[in-house]
Amino acid sequence: MRWKKMGHIFVAIGEYQWAQSHAYLPTPLILNGRIRVYLAFLDQDYVGRIGYVEVSKTDPLKVLKISERPVLDVGKRGSFDEHGVSPACILRYKGKLLLYYFGWQREPAPDIPYRLLAGLAESEDGEHFKRVSDGPILQESKSEPYIRSAPHVIEKDGRFRMWYVAGRSWIMVKGKQVPSYVIKYMESEREDEWEDKGIPCIMPSNKDEYGFGRAWVREDKGIYKMWYSIRTISKGYRIGYAESGDGIDWTRKDNQAGIDVSEEGWDSEMICFPAVINTNGKIYMFYNGNGFGRTGFGVAILEEDG
Numbered sequence: 001m002r003w004k005k006m007g008h009i010f011v012a013i014g015e016y017q018w019a020q021s022h023a024y025l026p027t028p029l030i031l032n033g034r035i036r037v038y039l040a041f042l043d044q045d046y047v048g049r050i051g052y053v054e055v056s057k058t059d060p061l062k063v064l065k066i067s068e069r070p071v072l073d074v075g076k077r078g079s080f081d082e083h084g085v086s087p088a089c090i091l092r093y094k095g096k097l098l099l100y101y102f103g104w105q106r107e108p109a110p111d112i113p114y115r116l117l118a119g120l121a122e123s124e125d126g127e128h129f130k131r132v133s134d135g136p137i138l139q140e141s142k143s144e145p146y147i148r149s150a151p152h153v154i155e156k157d158g159r160f161r162m163w164y165v166a167g168r169s170w171i172m173v174k175g176k177q178v179p180s181y182v183i184k185y186m187e188s189e190r191e192d193e194w195e196d197k198g199i200p201c202i203m204p205s206n207k208d209e210y211g212f213g214r215a216w217v218r219e220d221k222g223i224y225k226m227w228y229s230i231r232t233i234s235k236g237y238r239i240g241y242a243e244s245g246d247g248i249d250w251t252r253k254d255n256q257a258g259i260d261v262s263e264e265g266w267d268s269e270m271i272c273f274p275a276v277i278n279t280n281g282k283i284y285m286f287y288n289g290n291g292f293g294r295t296g297f298g299v300a301i302l303e304e305d306g
Helices: none
Strands: 002-010 021-031 034-042 048-056 063-066 085-093 096-109 112-123 147-156 159-173 176-188 199-202 209-220 223-232 236-244 250-252 272-279 282-288 297-304
Touching: 002 048, 002 063, 021 048, 021 085, 021 272, 021 282, 021 297, 034 085, 048 085, 048 096, 096 147, 112 159, 147 176, 147 209, 159 209, 199 209, 199 223, 199 236, 199 250, 209 272, 223 272, 236 272
Parallel strands: 085 147, 112 147, 176 209
Antiparallel strands: 002 297, 021 034, 034 048, 048 063, 085 096, 096 112, 147 159, 159 176, 176 199, 209 223, 223 236, 236 250, 272 282, 282 297
């Protein structure tokens, strides 16, 4: 496939006290005449809250509206999401919007910089989300004690299918302590109840790879297609791509991702956290660039499939 970059859309530059910088993890929702992209914006203490940017369906570079307040704020003191929340995916279910997100908890244990666990909030209007519980829907477990994060969930045939980020170890990369993590899969009959471990889907293929960021999965003519971020020692984040017949056993086809960093500008060092939607017969990819969302997010359009 081949993607054509359309351009940069938005980055927070202090519009509000809670949105001083970043526009992290674009998570789109298709509405009438527009696309609402949920994002995490950071305050001066680098604490993230979820808001949104609305863009035109016909011209996704055209910003129509920016949320004036968070749709989801940080959790209670001592909770898994007390130091920030970031969106992962959103879906419609039984007249409500389900927002799967992950929470940040800094220094939860000695020598551990942070813990990332997934939560769930719901809304009827998309403007005000309420947590289904104060605790995470993906609890820490023996096999995944520190990272059970960034779930992408779809509902099919009365069951929920989840691809999520799982990690249990920390490594040193260029003098910085970072987590090592992979993408795993689970199923459930309920949107808010999940097991304590999943089935590995996307794993490292060489010693340079050590992390795989949020999966974004679409089913297309009986084929499951997944976009994700590959974190490497040599290049940082790049976008990867895989296909599957059942959503469980995946074949990596990263050389077919069809998009890479630019020669210069906001996405010249890093490209990550893709989210792909189909609207009005066009397929768009929203994604982050340099600095894990520090330079904001942009959009590309699919020019050639297959």
